[in-house]
Amino acid sequence: METILHVEKVKRTYTIGKTTLDVLKGVSLEVKAGETISIMGESGSGKSTLLHVMGGLDNPKSGTVHFQGQSVYGMSPARRTQFRAQNVGFVFQSFHLLPELDILENVALPAMAMRSRRDAKVRARELLVEVGLGERIGHRPQELSGGEQQRAALARALMNEPDMIFTDEPTGNLDSNTGDKVLHYLFQLVESRRHTLVLVTHNKDVAVRCSRQLVLKDGLLV
Numbered sequence: 283m284e285t286i287l288h289v290e291k292v293k294r295t296y297t298i299g300k301t302t303l304d305v306l307k308g309v310s311l312e313v314k315a316g317e318t319i320s321i322m323g324e325s326g327s328g329k330s331t332l333l334h335v336m337g338g339l340d341n342p343k344s345g346t347v348h349f350q351g352q353s354v355y356g357m358s359p360a361r362r363t364q365f366r367a368q369n370v371g372f373v374f375q376s377f378h379l380l381p382e383l384d385i386l387e388n389v390a391l392p393a394m395a396m397r398s399r400r401d402a403k404v405r406a407r408e409l410l411v412e413v414g415l416g417e418r419i420g421h422r423p424q425e426l427s428g429g430e431q432q433r434a435a436l437a438r439a440l441m442n443e444p445d446m447i448f449t450d451e452p453t454g455n456l457d458s459n460t461g462d463k464v465l466h467y468l469f470q471l472v473e474s475r476r477h478t479l480v481l482v483t484h485n486k487d488v489a490v491r492c493s494r495q496l497v498l499k500d501g502l503l504v
């Protein structure tokens with residue numbers, strides 16, 4: 283299978299005053315197209331940091347990230363923003379939906395720059411139906427439960443048909459039944475469209491649903 287994402291010897295430190303924290307100490311990982319990978323690790327082990335570096339959100343101190351052969355941090359910041367919008371979908375623990383927009387508008391928003399408003403809304407509606415929210419499109423986020431909001435966030439992440447999906451503790455704010463439902467939709471969408479998924483979790487039951495399981499420990503993937 284073709285390599286979609288290649289992370290090589292990535293280091294990331296945080297400096298606060300005189301203290302330097304070595305969070306990633308040379309992480310390397312090759313992700314094949316269509317794979318689903320889970321990254322587990324204790325709280326504070328650097329999972330979110332690694333996900334942000336992989337997704338083009340956070341410049342590493344050293345090392346490289348290549349997406350389909352292109353150096354993500356070799357691009358200009360403007361080009362990298364465009365690259366993320368076109369190729370990458372993110373789902374975070376907190377849903378980050380805009381309270382003043384309804385669900386349809388929230389989901390359609392990432393595509394407004396790339397398609398006509400009308401096309402964006404048509405696709406957003408289709409995705410919302412797929413995650414079981416077809417009846418809720420006119421509602422605002424605060425009128426939905428946590429699990430429903432996360433399903434809307436999932437639809438939004440898929441809006442631009444990204445090759446790569448990154449999820450950071452997507453069920454971390456949900457009770458286990460609600461979380462299971464979100465995961466059901468996540469894997470259904472990812473598998474039916476052959477997206478590549480990197481999922482961060484501290485929950486073993488969630489991790490085992492992925493085709494490859496990795497653990498981040500002492501700044502390295504094992």
Ligand code: ADP
Pocket residue numbers: 296297298303305323324325326327328329330331332
């Ligand atoms: P995880 O997602 O595995 O819980 P994080 O990647 O969020 O871990 O954080 C790894 C370590 O880096 C933690 O010790 C955290 O406190 C620290 N850290 C994360 N972000 C920052 C930041 N912006 N500034 C300083 N320290 C940070």
Ligand code: MG
Pocket residue numbers: 329330331450
């Ligand atoms: Mg985290």
